Amino acid sequence: MRLSWRRSSRIEDRFEAWITQQHQQRVLAGETTPTGPCPDDGFLLELAHKSKSIRLSDPRIDHAANCPKCMSRLLELRGKSRSHRRRMALATAITACALTAVLVVVARFAMEKNTSTTNTAVVARTVNLWDSGTVRGEQPGQLESVSLPAALVRVTIILPRHSASGLYLVAITRDQNGSGVVAEGTATSVANGEQQQVTANLDLRKAATGPYFLSTTHEQDQAAYYYPLQIR
Numbered sequence: 001m002r003l004s005w006r007r008s009s010r011i012e013d014r015f016e017a018w019i020t021q022q023h024q025q026r027v028l029a030g031e032t033t034p035t036g037p038c039p040d041d042g043f044l045l046e047l048a049h050k051s052k053s054i055r056l057s058d059p060r061i062d063h064a065a066n067c068p069k070c071m072s073r074l075l076e077l078r079g080k081s082r083s084h085r086r087r088m089a090l091a092t093a094i095t096a097c098a099l100t101a102v103l104v105v106v107a108r109f110a111m112e113k114n115t116s117t118t119n120t121a122v123v124a125r126t127v128n129l130w131d132s133g134t135v136r137g138e139q140p141g142q143l144e145s146v147s148l149p150a151a152l153v154r155v156t157i158i159l160p161r162h163s164a165s166g167l168y169l170v171a172i173t174r175d176q177n178g179s180g181v182v183a184e185g186t187a188t189s190v191a192n193g194e195q196q197q198v199t200a201n202l203d204l205r206k207a208a209t210g211p212y213f214l215s216t217t218h219e220q221d222q223a224a225y226y227y228p229l230q231i232r
């Protein structure tokens with residue numbers, strides 16, 4: 001590939017130099033004697049485009065190089081061919097730029113999509129309150145440090161010992177009085193052996209990190225139990 005390109009390029013260079021020289025000489029001397037008849041326009045077009053089907057030994061080349069009429073036509077066609085090539089190069093450059101722009105947009109879109117996918121990814125967490133106190137209104141005693149991420153959380157809460165089955169309201173609140181609700185969800189408890197557990201979806205994406213309370217309220221009991229928790 002590379003070799004043949006080099007070779008044809010060298011032939012083209014030589015031909016070009018030669019035809020230019022012929023032309024200049026004729027213009028300068030003002031006397032040229034073309035041999036044979038003028039070739040058709042198709043041949044001149046092929047010649048102008050440096051078609052590989054034309055051999056340098058072709059006598060029509062010699063004619064064209066010495067005939068003012070053919071030469072001017074040839075130069076005219078060569079000019080067109082050159083400007084066509086320039087236009088093609090320009091079009092290629094524009095296409096490349098457009099393609100780059102499209103790729104940038106696609107990449108950006110993919111990145112944004114990826115980011116939003118990350119944000120909407122649900123994080124599963126389990127909070128075990130099994131051994132925490134259930135004395136109403138009292139701060140639970142020893143509680144393992146509970147933390148949830150500032151994300152969409154699918155939290156499974158293992159309810160404290162002796163908890164009733166049924167529908168629960170699960171909430172994350174700023175304080176222990178139930179005000180400043182950050183997120184809440186309802187869930188029906190599911191028995192797992194002795195334990196009752198509820199699973200609720202909580203949107204904590206906009207929650208600032210810091211201390212909060214996790215509260216559980218049974219539909220019939222209506223009393224809320226608060227457990228300290230950190231959002232990280």
Ligand SMILES: [Zn+2]
Pocket residue numbers: 034037038039063064067068069070071
């Ligand atoms: Zn001619």
